[in-house]
Amino acid sequence: MQKPMASLSYSSLLFLTTLLISWFMVSSSANFYQDFDITWGDGRARILDNGQLLTLSLDKASGSGFQSKNEFLFGKIDMQLKLVPGNSAGTVTAYYLSSQGPTHDEIDFEFLGNLSGDPYILHTNVYSQGKGGREQQFYLWFDPTADFHTYSILWNPQRIIFSVDGTPIREFKNPESVGVAYPKNQPMRLYSSLWNADDWATRGGLVKTDWSQAPFTASYRNFNADACVWGSGSSSCSSSSPSTGNSTNGGWLNEELDATSQERLKWVQKNYMIYNYCADAKRFPQQFPPECGIN
Numbered sequence: 001m002q003k004p005m006a007s008l009s010y011s012s013l014l015f016l017t018t019l020l021i022s023w024f025m026v027s028s029s030a031n032f033y034q035d036f037d038i039t040w041g042d043g044r045a046r047i048l049d050n051g052q053l054l055t056l057s058l059d060k061a062s063g064s065g066f067q068s069k070n071e072f073l074f075g076k077i078d079m080q081l082k083l084v085p086g087n088s089a090g091t092v093t094a095y096y097l098s099s100q101g102p103t104h105d106e107i108d109f110e111f112l113g114n115l116s117g118d119p120y121i122l123h124t125n126v127y128s129q130g131k132g133g134r135e136q137q138f139y140l141w142f143d144p145t146a147d148f149h150t151y152s153i154l155w156n157p158q159r160i161i162f163s164v165d166g167t168p169i170r171e172f173k174n175p176e177s178v179g180v181a182y183p184k185n186q187p188m189r190l191y192s193s194l195w196n197a198d199d200w201a202t203r204g205g206l207v208k209t210d211w212s213q214a215p216f217t218a219s220y221r222n223f224n225a226d227a228c229v230w231g232s233g234s235s236s237c238s239s240s241s242p243s244t245g246n247s248t249n250g251g252w253l254n255e256e257l258d259a260t261s262q263e264r265l266k267w268v269q270k271n272y273m274i275y276n277y278c279a280d281a282k283r284f285p286q287q288f289p290p291e292c293g294i295n
């Protein structure tokens with residue numbers, strides 16, 4: 001049977017719109033010189049291999065860190081990290097999006113080091129309007145120090161999805177329907193740092209950093225941002241998107257978990273999640289925070 005004309009032109013319109021929108025969203029790939037500024041650490045953060053690799057290091061005197069040149073208001077951010085090997089107890093490698101000020105928004109990945117052979121903890125959190133306290137923690141199903149793995153944040157107006165090597169580990173749905181603020185008005189920069197947190201990081205602070213193992217080093221490569229870049233008060237997406245709107249974009253801006261991804265998320269949450277604030281009845285004896293009901 002022949003396809004009706006109307007649906008043909010509709011789908012080509014859709015295609016064109018998607019194409020247009022994807023032009024205006026900035027997709028930048030891996031050049032650390034171009035995309036990031038080293039912000040602290042006095043030479044302990046280094047960009048190598050023509051901008052393809054970045055390393056952070058920590059010794060007794062200081063850690064180090066970097067931040068993106070761009071600010072984003074929604075996006076899909078990927079980075080490959082290889083964490084501090086060996087005895088990394090007491091060290092924390094943080095990789096997060098954040099805005100500024102007392103009512104800031106923040107989306108966090110933090111990697112809490114451990115003794116050789118003991119598991120890292122991947123700690124996640126979401127702040128909106130200055131309020132955090134929404135921790136979920138995981139063990140990983142591989143050794144994150146043996147090789148590079150991809151850690152991604154998908155942030156769109158409906159949800160935040162944390163993924164590891166393409167497997168979603170956490171979804172935080174926009175909780176405005178239950179009266180809780182959601183990060184959607186404040187552009188955020190990407191930050192990363194390696195620092196000493198042996199007062200709390202490993203087994204709650206019981207295991208201290210062994211400085212005889214210093215310097216500790218974490219490595220980064222293959223940064224990619226499919227994102228709306230914020231500049232001079234407007235977003236690269238909304239200012240340029242056609243009047244048909246961006247809801248026709250089939251990409252990350254409207255992405256949700258399909259059935260397969262939901263299964264994988266459940267698998268991770270069942271087998272690798274070690275803390276969930278929404279299940280911590282000691283901490284919330286009266287009732288769980290409202291967003292727990294929709295997540």
Ligand SMILES: *[C@@H]1O[C@H](CO)[C@@H](O)[C@H](O)[C@H]1NC(C)=O
Nearest residue numbers: 112113114118119121202203
């Ligand atoms: C470190 O290893 C211990 C023992 O296996 C474990 O209880 C803890 O969760 C691990 N991770 C951190 C960051 O403490």
Ligand SMILES: *[C@@H]1O[C@H](CO)[C@@H](O)[C@H](O)[C@H]1NC(C)=O
Nearest residue numbers: 074228235237238241245246
């Ligand atoms: C999507 O389009 C609407 C209307 O055109 C606009 O208000 C909104 O800011 C856009 N969203 C993004 C993320 O650009």
